[in-house]
Amino acid sequence: MKPAVDLRPARIAVADLERFIAAALAAVGVAAEPARTTARVLAMTDAWGVFTHGVKNLNGYVARLRAGGLVAGAVPTLVGEGASWALLDAGSCLGMVSSTAAMERAVAIAKRTGIGFVGVRNGCHIGAAGAYAHLAAERGCFAIAMQNDAPSMTVPGGKGRILGNNPFAFACPLDDGHGVLMLDMALSTVAGGKLMAAHTLGQRVPADWSVDVDGEPTTDPGDFVGGGALTPMAGHKGYGLALMVEAIAGALTGAALGAHVGSWVDPTLRGTPTDHGSAFIAIDTAIAPGNGFAARLRALTEEVLAAPAKAGARILLPGQLEAERRARALVSGIVLPGDVAANVRALAGELGIDVSTSLRTDG
Numbered sequence: 092m093k094p095a096v097d098l099r100p101a102r103i104a105v106a107d108l109e110r111f112i113a114a115a116l117a118a119v120g121v122a123a124e125p126a127r128t129t130a131r132v133l134a135m136t137d138a139w140g141v142f143t144h145g146v147k148n149l150n151g152y153v154a155r156l157r158a159g160g161l162v163a164g165a166v167p168t169l170v171g172e173g174a175s176w177a178l179l180d181a182g183s184c185l186g187m188v189s190s191t192a193a194m195e196r197a198v199a200i201a202k203r204t205g206i207g208f209v210g211v212r213n214g215c216h217i218g219a220a221g222a223y224a225h226l227a228a229e230r231g232c233f234a235i236a237m238q239n240d241a242p243s244m245t246v247p248g249g250k251g252r253i254l255g256n257n258p259f260a261f262a263c264p265l266d267d268g269h270g271v272l273m274l275d276m277a278l279s280t281v282a283g284g285k286l287m288a289a290h291t292l293g294q295r296v297p298a299d300w301s302v303d304v305d306g307e308p309t310t311d312p313g314d315f316v317g318g319g320a321l322t323p324m325a326g327h328k329g330y331g332l333a334l335m336v337e338a339i340a341g342a343l344t345g346a347a348l349g350a351h352v353g354s355w356v357d358p359t360l361r362g363t364p365t366d367h368g369s370a371f372i373a374i375d376t377a378i379a380p381g382n383g384f385a386a387r388l389r390a391l392t393e394e395v396l397a398a399p400a401k402a403g404a405r406i407l408l409p410g411q412l413e414a415e416r417r418a419r420a421l422v423s424g425i426v427l428p429g430d431v432a433a434n435v436r437a438l439a440g441e442l443g444i445d446v447s448t449s450l451r452t453d454g
Contacts, residue, residue, distance in 0.1 A: 096433050097429075097432075097433060097436065097452075098291075098292065098429035098430060098432075098433055099429055099432065099452050100426050100427060100428055100429050100432060100452070101426070101427050101429075101432035101435075101450045101451060101452045102423075102424045102425065102426050102427070102450075102451045102452075103424055103425055103427060103435075103446075103449050103450050103451070104424045104425075104449065105134050105138055105420055105421055105424070105425060107446075107449035107450075108130075108133075108134045108137065108146060108425060108449075109127075109130040109131060109134045110130070110449075111146075111435065111439065111444060111446055111449065112126070112129060112130035112133050112134065112146060112149060113126040113127050113129075113130040114442075114444050115149055115153060115438060115439075115442055115444060116129060116130070116149075116152075116153070116156075116185075118153075118442045118443075118444070119153050119156045119157055119163060119442075120156065120163035120164065121156065121163045121185070122163075122164070125166075125184070125185060125188045128185075128187055128188050128191050129152075129185050129187040129188060132187040132190075132191065132218055132219070132222045133145045133146050133148070133149065133187065133218060134146070134425075135222055135225075135417070136218060136219045136222060137420075137425050137427065137431075138416065138417040138420040138421065138425055139219075139221075139413035139414075139416055139417055140412075140413060140416040141219050141221075141275075141413070142284075142288070142427065142428050142431050143282050143284025143285055143287075143288065144218045144219040144282070144284065145218070145219075145431070146427070146431060146434070146435060147284070147288075147430070147431045147434050148216070148218065148284075149434070149435075149438060150434050150437070150438050151216075151355065151356055152185060152216075153438065153442075154358070154361050155215070155355065155361045155362075156185075157361075158361035158362040159361075159362045160183065160215075160353075160355070160360065160361045160362050160363050160364055160365065161183055161184065161185060161215055162182060162183045162184060165181070165182035165183055165184035166182065166184060166188075167179040167180065167181050167182065167184060167188070167189045167192045167193070167211070168180050168182060174204060175200055175204045175205075175206055175207055175208065176200070176207070176208040176209065176210075177193075177196055177197075177200065177207075177208075177209045177210075178209070178210045178211075178212070178344060178345070179192065179193055179196075179209060179210070179211045179212075180211075180212055180213045181211050181212070181213050181214035181215070182213060183213060183214070183215060183364040183365075184214075184215075185215065186214055186215045186216045186217035186218060186238075186367070186369075187217065187218055187222075189211050189214050189215075189217070189369070190211070190214075190217045190218075190222075190223045190236070190369060190371070191223065191226065193209040193210075193211050193223075193369065193371045194209070194223040194224075194226050194227050194234065194236065194371045194373065195226070196209045197209040197227065197232075197234075197371045197372060197373040198226075198227050198230050198232050198234075198373045200373070201227075201232050201373040201374055201375040202375055205374065205375050205378045206372070206373070206374045206375070206378075207372070207373045208370070208371070208372050209370075209371045210339075210340070210343055210344035210345075210368070210369070210370050210371075211344060211346070211368065211369040211370075211371070212344045212345045212346035212366065212368055213346065213364065213366050214238075214346065214365075214366070214367040214368065214369055215355055215364070215365050215367055216238075216240070216355040216365070216367065217236075217238050217367070217369055219258075219260075219275055220236040220237060220238060220258045220259055220260035220275055221236070221260040221262065221273050221274075221275030221410075221413075223236040223260070223371060224236045224260040224261060224262035224273060224275070225260075225262050225271055225273055225410075227262065227371075227373045228262035228263050228264045228271040228272075228273065229264065229271065231264055231375065231376055231377065232263070232264075232373040232374055232375055232376060233261075233262075233263040233373070233374040233376055234260075234261070234262050234263070234371070234372065234373050234374070235259065235260070235261055235370075235371070235372040236259065236260045236369070236370070236371050236372075237257065237258065237259035237260070237336045237339065237340050237369065237370050238257065238258060238259075238336070238340050238367055238368065238369040238370075239255050239257050239336055239337050239340045239341040239346065239347075239348070239352055239367060239368050239369075240255030240256060240257055240258070240352060240367065241255055241352045241353060241354040241355070241365070242254055242255055242320075242349065242350055242352070243255060243256055243279070243283050243320065243321050244256045244278070244279045244320055244321040244322070244323055244329075244330075244333065245302055245306065245320035245321070245322060245323070246323060246330045246333075247323070247326055247327050247330055249306070250302075250304075250305065250306035251304070251306070251320060252318075252320045253320070253349075254323075254330070254333045254334070254337070254349060255333065255337075255349075255352060256277040256278050256279035256282065256283065256321055256333070257277070257278050257332070257333040257336035257337065257340070258275070258276065258277045258278065258282075258336075259275075259276065259278070259332075259336055260273065260274060260275035260276070261273070261274045262274070262410070263376065263384075263388070264376065264385070265385075265388065265389065265392065265408075266385045266389060270410075270414050271410055271414065272388070272392070272408055272409055272410055273409055273410030273413065274409040274410065275410075276324070277324070278323060278324050278329045278330075278332050278333040278336065279321035279322060279323060279324060279329065280299055280300050280301075280321065280322045280323070280324050280329075281296075281300050281321070283315065283321055285300070286300060286301055286312040286315045286316070286321075287312070287315075287316065288428065288430050289312040290312040290313055290315075290316050291430040292429065292430055294312070295310045295311065295312075296310055296311075296312050297310065298310050299322060300315075300321070300322060301314065301315040301319050301320060301321050301322060302314075302319055302320055302322060303317075303319045304317070304318045304319055306320075308322075336370075337349065339370045340368040340369050340370040341368040343368075343370065344368040344369070344370065345368075346366050346367060346368025346369075347365070347366035347367070347368065348368075351366070352365060352366065352367055352368075353365030353366060353367075355367075392408055395408065396408065424451075427450075432450065432452075435450060436450065
């Protein structure tokens, strides 16, 4: 009999998680610097508690690197530029590498001209868009990051997978102790990773998260795994925003669009580049009149936080919960959910990496 998979949560230090990710990528031919860049992004995402977009996806990236759908030695190359914009070809490198390079370039442009736009074509899955918006916010910019994706979402009046959930993120700096104001969201009601996790853990989900192959609401995440679709956030609003992301991240950059964006999770397509498109915008907050951005935003956020809260609740700023989780994780480690911890153990065993001293099962 095949032994049961250990689905117990496990705790790991942020630095240990970064080292594991970098070692796993090095084992399949990724150079040290891009491996470290990817490790920082994925570990930060898990420290935020966004477990659908962190190390859980490393198995998929490794499989694509082995098959050739991701190119271990590729580096983003400049294919066009102007005074306030640039266009990069990712060369099917890791999405964390191309996205970090693109946002860093957007920030550099913004510091010269006030605003910078950098588009990326021939990319792959970038993980949490908020990681790149957060990077720019830490450098004094208001930032936007977005990407199109392979269809996983239906649209109002439709049936089946028609558009990607096309995530986007906003971030800007705060100087009132909260660090960064950040909003990171998919344009589906929830990310597909949440349904995949629920399916692995044998859990039911709310009926408004997804539909089955006939377009009917379902509480069984297996219906999504079996070919159903995510629902768009807020109906026609999420659908409309998803099309707009396609326009700027796909059409404007020259990347694939809609059904032509490849799936990075389909095991039968691991050897095929996905040609995702991404867009990164940075605005230097120093352009505010009298450079008063920080003070004005601080006044607004303080007003929001001082508003009456209902019994047993508190008002939070976007990104505040993630920042609090990360602060705790840096002290006491990240508690990886059972399905994520199982993925780490499986990949470590496959690659011959010892995680026994760093991945501690609680209970």
